[in-house]
Amino acid sequence: MTHGVDPHTLTGAYATDALGDEERRTFEEHLTRCPSCLLEVRELTATAARLGLAAAASPRRTMKDEVLRRVTTVRQEPPFTESAGQARALRHRARHASRWALAACAAAATALGGTTVWQHQRADEARERARQTQERSEDLAGLMAAPDARTRTAKLAGGASATIVVSDSRNQAAFLAAGMAKPPRGKVYQLWFQDQGSMRSAGLLDPESTTTATLMKGPVGKATGMGMTVEPAGGSPEPTSPPVALLALPT
Incomplete structure (x- = not known):
């Protein structure tokens, strides 16, 4: 991103795909915050x-x-x-x-x-x-x-950063991350709620994007944590690989 440019003024250029690769990556990191x-x-x-x-x-x-x-x-x-x-x-x-x-x-x-x-x-x-x-x-x-929104930020493998946002009043959670490596060809990252000892699917991430701001699918309910695994394209009903991320929900 050009030195001295306010990132808040680049939303239009980003939406119309008018940023260079380096500017796009920097702006996508800004979006996570x-x-x-x-x-x-x-x-x-x-x-x-x-x-x-x-x-x-x-x-x-x-x-x-x-x-x-x-x-x-x-x-x-x-x-x-x-x-x-x-x-x-x-x-x-x-x-x-x-x-x-x-x-x-x-x-x-x-x-x-x-x-x-x-x-x-x-x-x-x-x-x-x-x-x-x-x-x-x-x-x-x-x-x-949301007034009761709580966040937790952590580092993932490979230097990626992730943030979990949870709101009890909305019974929802969001996953934000930047700098993730793309999954292998034919694979996709799948999010999970860790719910009373079991993993409940919370949606798939775009395999072509290394930055995401995703509303996790389904209610938070009694979940105490979330995970992310690498699954076959289209996702799986339950995890088939060890988690590449496992985070406790913010309290």
Whole structure:
């Protein structure tokens, strides 16, 4: 990050992927300590997704029928020659061209209909992802700002740092970490609540990110600690490897 630049002014650049690798890593470390910037980044990311969708436009439902109707009524240009033989040849080619045009327009209209359905499906999926992202960011920001929020910070293997945030009033916990090594290919980090001697799944981390601010899934309940293990992609119903992190929840 450029020396002297206030990291609080870089939320927009981060949300639009306009930071260099070193600046991004430094700013992501800042996010683990700044819930206000974290919330702003989430909101800007969701807004950018909405703006991208705003450029999409769906054709009228009647466009296909209208195109097919107009093609049959378009008059061909008359031939510019006095030769009867040439005129017959031109009319013959015109009839063929008309049929080809009709077929091409019909194919285009059909393809346009299929593209429209595909665009609608992608737009719906993007809107749903944006909605879920916004909900998670709001929940995470609410947890960080809760009056009874408690934190505990610890060092993980390889020099990574992790922070646990817990709120009894919200019955939620969050896991924030920076500098983590990426899991092996085909593997993913999975979070767990340590609950009365057993481990209860609390969600998966993005295997491509070395920094995270994640609201752990499920209520804290009577859990006294949390763990993180390396699991096959998609996660496991119970830990299948020794924990790479095991921390007591803050009290």
